[in-house]
Amino acid sequence: MAVSLNGETITGLKPVMGYLHRNHDKIGERNTFLQIIPYTDRLDYFNSMANNFGYVTTVEKLMKISVAERAEYIRVIMAELTRIQNHLVFIGMLLNDLGTLYTPALYAFEERELILDIFEAVSGARMMCNYFRFGGVVRDIPDDVMQKIKDLVYDRLPAKTEEMERFLNENEVLVARLKGIKVLNAEEAVRLSVTGPCLRASGVPYDIRRADPYSVYDRFDFDVAVRYNGDMYDNYLIRFDEIYQSLRILDQAVRQIPRGTDQLAETAVPGAGPGGRGVRTGRIPEGRTWLLRRLQRQAEPIPLSRPRAFLCQPDRAGDHVRRRQDRGLRRPAGDAGHRDG
Amino acid sequence: MYGKGILKGLSVTWKRFWDTYLDDISWWLSGRKRYHSEEGVRHRSSKNTRGIFTVQYPEEQLIQPEEFRYVPFLVYDEKPDGGKEVRCTSCGICAKVCPPQCIWIVRTNNPQTGKPVPEPAEFYIDMDICMNCGFCAEYCPFDAIKMDHDFDIASYGRNVYNLEKLLKPASYYAQIRPQNYSREEEARKAKEAAKAAKAEAAAAA
Ligand code: SF4
Numbered sequence: 001m002a003v004s005l006n007g008e009t010i011t012g013l014k015p016v017m018g019y020l021h022r023n024h025d026k027i028g029e030r031n032t033f034l035q036i037i038p039y040t041d042r043l044d045y046f047n048s049m050a051n052n053f054g055y056v057t058t059v060e061k062l063m064k065i066s067v068a069e070r071a072e073y074i075r076v077i078m079a080e081l082t083r084i085q086n087h088l089v090f091i092g093m094l095l096n097d098l099g100t101l102y103t104p105a106l107y108a109f110e111e112r113e114l115i116l117d118i119f120e121a122v123s124g125a126r127m128m129c130n131y132f133r134f135g136g137v138v139r140d141i142p143d144d145v146m147q148k149i150k151d152l153v154y155d156r157l158p159a160k161t162e163e164m165e166r167f168l169n170e171n172e173v174l175v176a177r178l179k180g181i182k183v184l185n186a187e188e189a190v191r192l193s194v195t196g197p198c199l200r201a202s203g204v205p206y207d208i209r210r211a212d213p214y215s216v217y218d219r220f221d222f223d224v225a226v227r228y229n230g231d232m233y234d235n236y237l238i239r240f241d242e243i244y245q246s247l248r249i250l251d252q253a254v255r256q257i258p259r260g261t262d263q264l265a266e267t268a269v270p271g272a273g274p275g276g277r278g279v280r281t282g283r284i285p286e287g288r289t290w291l292l293r294r295l296q297r298q299a300e301p302i303p304l305s306r307p308r309a310f311l312c313q314p315d316r317a318g319d320h321v322r323r324r325q326d327r328g329l330r331r332p333a334g335d336a337g338h339r340d341g
Numbered sequence: 342m343y344g345k346g347i348l349k350g351l352s353v354t355w356k357r358f359w360d361t362y363l364d365d366i367s368w369w370l371s372g373r374k375r376y377h378s379e380e381g382v383r384h385r386s387s388k389n390t391r392g393i394f395t396v397q398y399p400e401e402q403l404i405q406p407e408e409f410r411y412v413p414f415l416v417y418d419e420k421p422d423g424g425k426e427v428r429c430t431s432c433g434i435c436a437k438v439c440p441p442q443c444i445w446i447v448r449t450n451n452p453q454t455g456k457p458v459p460e461p462a463e464f465y466i467d468m469d470i471c472m473n474c475g476f477c478a479e480y481c482p483f484d485a486i487k488m489d490h491d492f493d494i495a496s497y498g499r500n501v502y503n504l505e506k507l508l509k510p511a512s513y514y515a516q517i518r519p520q521n522y523s524r525e526e527e528a529r530k531a532k533e534a535a536k537a538a539k540a541e542a543a544a545a546a
């Protein structure tokens with residue numbers, strides 16, 4: 001991506017196609033539905049649980065698989081923990097790019113590491129979790145891990161998020177670098193199909209968990225975080241708002257989660273399903289992710305019934321121009337947009 | 342006042358800096374070992390950790406949870422005479438379910454009859470391609486392939502593991518995954534008892 005800059009303002013943008021295409025869609029043509037789950041981890045290694053979530057909900061919707069009650073709560077817990085660590089790291093990395101090399105980033109990574117400990121204990125891996133299955137999750141959360149989740153949600157994360165705010169929010173250099181930079185107003189944001197916190201920082205209170213609740217999100221009481229200036233500073237602050245809302249959801253989820261492992265579904269391996277296509281949007285912390293799947297019945301049975309599958313995330317593999325612009329808008333001080341891409 | 346925010350922020354880093362040493366002293370006073378000990382590492386992964394956070398790999402290592410998974414290995418049971426009874430029947434399910442398709446199995450045929458024998462002649466896993474997803478272990482119906490805890494496998498060459506390199510005893514499996522192991526053993530015993538009861542009933546009839 002060739003970007004012309006005038007100070008911190010982008011005056012011209014020439015995207016070069018073809019990077020970051022990691023063949024997920026081609027692999028998707030070969031693999032069965034189940035085999036694609038670990039690839040969704042790799043769409044964004046900061047949000048593997050959330051990507052799992054979006055993908056399995058899509059397939060479940062297509063195949064009409066119902067999900068075990070407890071598993072729904074486990075999924076929400078994992079997705080919200082993912083959001084918290086993602087947002088904290090976002091803040092840390094933003095500061096990295098502003099020149100505060102690694103102190104805030106490593107503070108963020110401490111909390112992330114503690115959350116990844118939980119992921120590792122339940123799924124076996126810190127980053128490439130591969131934890132979700134159609135109809136449920138791989139295994140239940142053991143009691144000690146549940147206790148650790150509660151410890152983090154009640155004792156540690158709120159205090160640490162506040163500490164992060166105390167650490168950075170009023171920092172004069174940070175405010176000067178962020179306030180009024182890259183103002184994206186609501187109309188523009190909608191026109192450019194911006195999603196996620198960036199959209200909400202521009203004053204559009206659109207949150208897929210509220211607008212089109214999937215899983216058990218309709219059972220939780222939370223506010224859609226929104227800020228109105230649409231500049232970098234609001235983009236930064238809204239991450240904190242969202243972390244607090246995630247903590248609220250987690251608090252309710254750990255209290256409401258039904259007991260007993262019998263409510264976890266057996267891992268379902270879908271065979272050739274009904275033909276059709278399905279689009280499901282999930283809310284990964286970075287914004288909305290689209291997963292499009294098209295199924296066709298196979299003429300001949302293939303071992304492990306291998307339906308033709310197509311996995312596409314326009315965000316990642318499809319519309320590059322939009323995606324690149326999108327990223328530029330999302331993480332201006334960060335990576336793509338402002339410097340090299 | 343200009344600079345107040347910066348000072349406020351610096352107080353956070355300042356506090357963290359001192360927390361490390363204050364905790365060092367309190368651990369020392371209570372006679373506990375904060376570094377290079379399991380207790381210390383556990384504390385640094387708990388909600389109460391403050392100050393220093395780093396676990397100094399390789400001198401210290403994070404405590405691996407039982408479910409931690411790295412590359413797969415094949416399980417064999419030790420026979421009383423010291424031989425290896427490979428659990429794998431070369432059914433090929435793991436090879437089919439493997440997302441990046443990195444498992445190769447060659448079946449054994451009985452040289453007299455030419456019929457397949459339930460034991461692999463060769464078994465290869467390309468560890469450079471394996472994505473450590475754990476599906477093979479999840480779907481193997483014979484508990485013959487399991488995910489390992491041993492992650493220090495970096496090397497300069499290609500890592501295509503053959504049968505010899507993949508095979509590890511069931512006792513090793515029991516050691517790294519005690520809960521899973523005892524659960525599976527229980528299930529296996531229950532199954533065998535049910536089978537024996539059925540055979541007995543058939544014999545009595
Ligand atoms: S490891 Fe298990 S799944 Fe793979 S071939 Fe052997 S018995 Fe079958």
Ligand code: SF4
Nearest residue numbers: 439471472474475477
């Ligand atoms: S862990 Fe996954 S990628 Fe590796 S051999 Fe097993 S199924 Fe294949």
